Amino acid sequence: MVKQQSYSLNPIEHDSLTPPDNGCVVGVDIGGTNLRLALADMTGAVLGTWSTSSVGIQDPHEIVALIRAGVEHLLDESCVPRSALRAIAAGAPGITDADTGVVIATSYLMGWRDVPLRALLEAALGVPAAVDNDVNVGAIGESWVGAAKESRDFVFLAIGSGVGAGIVLNRRLFQGMGWTAGEIGYMLVPGTPEEPVERGKPGALEGLIGGEGIKEQWQKLWTEERTALPRDLNATEIFDYALAGEPLAQTMLEQAARILAYAIYNISLILNCPLFVLGGGVGVHPALCEAARTVLKERGARAMPELALSVLGADAQLIGAVRLALDTASARRGIAA
Amino acid sequence: MVKQQSYSLNPIEHDSLTPPDNGCVVGVDIGGTNLRLALADMTGAVLGTWSTSSVGIQDPHEIVALIRAGVEHLLDESCVPRSALRAIAAGAPGITDADTGVVIATSYLMGWRDVPLRALLEAALGVPAAVDNDVNVGAIGESWVGAAKESRDFVFLAIGSGVGAGIVLNRRLFQGMGWTAGEIGYMLVPGTPEEPVERGKPGALEGLIGGEGIKEQWQKLWTEERTALPRDLNATEIFDYALAGEPLAQTMLEQAARILAYAIYNISLILNCPLFVLGGGVGVHPALCEAARTVLKERGARAMPELALSVLGADAQLIGAVRLALDTASARRGIAA
Numbered sequence: 001m002v003k004q005q006s007y008s009l010n011p012i013e014h015d016s017l018t019p020p021d022n023g024c025v026v027g028v029d030i031g032g033t034n035l036r037l038a039l040a041d042m043t044g045a046v047l048g049t050w051s052t053s054s055v056g057i058q059d060p061h062e063i064v065a066l067i068r069a070g071v072e073h074l075l076d077e078s079c080v081p082r083s084a085l086r087a088i089a090a091g092a093p094g095i096t097d098a099d100t101g102v103v104i105a106t107s108y109l110m111g112w113r114d115v116p117l118r119a120l121l122e123a124a125l126g127v128p129a130a131v132d133n134d135v136n137v138g139a140i141g142e143s144w145v146g147a148a149k150e151s152r153d154f155v156f157l158a159i160g161s162g163v164g165a166g167i168v169l170n171r172r173l174f175q176g177m178g179w180t181a182g183e184i185g186y187m188l189v190p191g192t193p194e195e196p197v198e199r200g201k202p203g204a205l206e207g208l209i210g211g212e213g214i215k216e217q218w219q220k221l222w223t224e225e226r227t228a229l230p231r232d233l234n235a236t237e238i239f240d241y242a243l244a245g246e247p248l249a250q251t252m253l254e255q256a257a258r259i260l261a262y263a264i265y266n267i268s269l270i271l272n273c274p275l276f277v278l279g280g281g282v283g284v285h286p287a288l289c290e291a292a293r294t295v296l297k298e299r300g301a302r303a304m305p306e307l308a309l310s311v312l313g314a315d316a317q318l319i320g321a322v323r324l325a326l327d328t329a330s331a332r333r334g335i336a337a
Numbered sequence: 338m339v340k341q342q343s344y345s346l347n348p349i350e351h352d353s354l355t356p357p358d359n360g361c362v363v364g365v366d367i368g369g370t371n372l373r374l375a376l377a378d379m380t381g382a383v384l385g386t387w388s389t390s391s392v393g394i395q396d397p398h399e400i401v402a403l404i405r406a407g408v409e410h411l412l413d414e415s416c417v418p419r420s421a422l423r424a425i426a427a428g429a430p431g432i433t434d435a436d437t438g439v440v441i442a443t444s445y446l447m448g449w450r451d452v453p454l455r456a457l458l459e460a461a462l463g464v465p466a467a468v469d470n471d472v473n474v475g476a477i478g479e480s481w482v483g484a485a486k487e488s489r490d491f492v493f494l495a496i497g498s499g500v501g502a503g504i505v506l507n508r509r510l511f512q513g514m515g516w517t518a519g520e521i522g523y524m525l526v527p528g529t530p531e532e533p534v535e536r537g538k539p540g541a542l543e544g545l546i547g548g549e550g551i552k553e554q555w556q557k558l559w560t561e562e563r564t565a566l567p568r569d570l571n572a573t574e575i576f577d578y579a580l581a582g583e584p585l586a587q588t589m590l591e592q593a594a595r596i597l598a599y600a601i602y603n604i605s606l607i608l609n610c611p612l613f614v615l616g617g618g619v620g621v622h623p624a625l626c627e628a629a630r631t632v633l634k635e636r637g638a639r640a641m642p643e644l645a646l647s648v649l650g651a652d653a654q655l656i657g658a659v660r661l662a663l664d665t666a667s668a669r670r671g672i673a674a
Contacts, residue, residue, distance in 0.1 A: 152514065153513070153514050165607070167607070169506070169511065174506065174608075175609075176490070176608060176609025176610070177489065177490050177609055177610070177611050178609050178611070179609070180606075180609045181607065181608055181609040182606075182607065182609075183606050183609070184606050184607060186602075186606055187603050187606055187607075188526050188527055188599045188602060188603060189525050189526065189527070190525050190526070190527055190528075190529060190531050191527075192527060194527045194599075196635055196636045196637055199637070262525045262531075265523075265525060266524050266525060266603055266607075267607055269517075269519075269520050269521050269523055269524055270502070270504070270518065270519065270521060270524075270603075270604055270607055270608070271511075271513060271518055271607070272512075272513025272514055272515050272516070272517045272518040272519075272520070273513070273514070274514050274515070298533055299533045300533055300536070
């Protein structure tokens with residue numbers, strides 16, 4: 001099996017002695033809402049993408065069957081023979097042992113426990129596979145062709161419904177001894193509730209700056225007297241109204257930005273990381289980034305980290321998975337040679 | 338110059354082809370109160386120690402002159418010829434570039450800025466020198482012969498007047514891109530003040546769980562009606578009274594333990610480190626460790642870190658400096674050969 005723990009984010013090396021490889025790879029982004037695939041050639045150029053709904057699907061075999069159908073479709077569409085497929089890699093929405101390719105746990109939505117996803121993919125497709133946590137895979141994407149291309153150390157902060165961090169140190173993913181490094185959704189900062197959280201429920205930080213958390217906070221702030229805006233808004237809509245100058249939406253934005261800035265400040269103290277890349281559906285909103293930057297500036301930290309917006313946006317995980325698949329293919333090729 | 342950034346905490350290797358080295362090394366712990374030295378043979382066995390007051394000394398040349406005097410004294414005392422000295426290493430109480438051996442900044446007490454301490458030591462003693470932050474050097478000590486001997490990843494928490502963390506990942510010190518990794522004295526957790534702190538002043542976390550901070554908090558809690566204990570107690574005395582069952586001292590202990598546990602919890606979320614070693618004058622108090630453990634258990638983290646007391650106590654930095662000097666000697670020997 002391909003060892004993933006020492007995954008290094010260096011440029012892809014083209015060995016001039018080896019003939020060009022006309023193969024291809026597939027990257028997969030497994031989400032709770034959508035399952036997305038990208039077919040790419042060995043330089044990383046994307047030949048085609050495919051997606052389908054994954055809402056309500058809990059059985060990993062069903063997910064793997066969908067992935068297989070998607071791969072067949074992409075190969076057919078691009079007129080690439082089945083034999084050209086060299087590797088596949090997937091980002092999974094949960095704690096993942098990248099060494100063994102086992103998804104240890106996902107949230108209650110999918111409810112996976114110890115799913116040998118890499119083995120299932122290898123059995124279904126007959127090529128080497130790699131699996132890692134989706135936020136880590138997003139960090140790989142941003143490091144490869146995104147906002148962190150030049151960075152030795154950086155943190156990719158994915159803020160969507162949940163909140164997680166992909167940590168890159170010395171150009172390598174840092175996953176921690178139990179594969180949970182960067183699980184910052186539970187972080188405690190001034191303003192987060194102190195009561196212990198039930199496992200599987202949103203963490204203290206997530207409950208305030210994740211998409212669902214911001215919606216909830218908005219509904220707590222909302223009264224007809226305070227605002228003319230509807231009670232039922234999502235995080236991005238609220239931030240749009242804040243940018244347009246709506247006072248209650250601005251209060252909500254400032255509250256979320258303060259909590260986010262505190263989390264970034266704490267991570268920065270520990271890791272002394274010069275760059276944080278904000279990604280995920282909520283995290284890519286420019287108003288949040290700008291407001292968090294303001295809070296950080298007020299604090300005047302010794303080593304003030306730079307905040308940058310994800311360049312790849314919703315594609316960070318998918319593009320990261322392509323890169324992981326390319327590395328998996330070349331590692332296997334190296335073994336075969 | 339000896340490169341320290343890739344310092345690896347592996348067992349000392351004895352090359353059977355090389356004749357035994359009858360040399361010796363010196364480890365130095367530079368503190369704001371005391372300057373301490375240890376002379377050791379090439380197996381790390383300590384031959385003698387020496388210390389002197391450093392209170393009020395700000396000039397680095399004066400510190401280096403004292404170190405030189407201490408080295409001469411130790412060599413004389415142990416009847417070791419001057420020519421046997423192979424290397425010296427020092428832990429400095431501030432942000433230190435271990436690559437160049439420059440102390441970038443210490444607190445206002447010493448007020449050092451960009452002091453080329455390694456070069457000064459090499460010039461004064463004529464042997465290779467190495468320098469790192471004192472908390473990092475303490476982590477080296479605990480990793481070598483202390484509470485973290487078996488640990489790939491761990492955090493050494495030094496809680497004295499100040500609060501800092503020495504981070505070891507993959508058996509290497511992790512110092513961060515600006516040499517400030519682990520500067521957690523400024524961390525924000527529920528209960529710490531949110532106002533930005535002036536540079537050089539105690540950080541938010543330090544102000545609550547550092548030795549001076551605990552003293553101050555005690556004086557805020559203290560009234561004649563609440564307790565028969567004196568108003569003027571230090572952290573260790575307060576914790577002793579808490580162990581003896583004094584209610585106000587117990588309140589103080591619980592408050593400090595809660596803040597400490599939150600900091601450990603946050604670091605653990607980010608690094609997924611299985612072990613935290615508590616050191617420093619305040620940190621080694623068993624009551625604090627036990628009370629912090631209780632708070633962490635209540636939170637029921639997925640990957641609950643183990644809390645252990647420093648085995649080396651006040652000697653962690655000194656012993657770590659000896660180890661750093663041994664590695665510096667063998668690196669230089671390797672270069673000479």
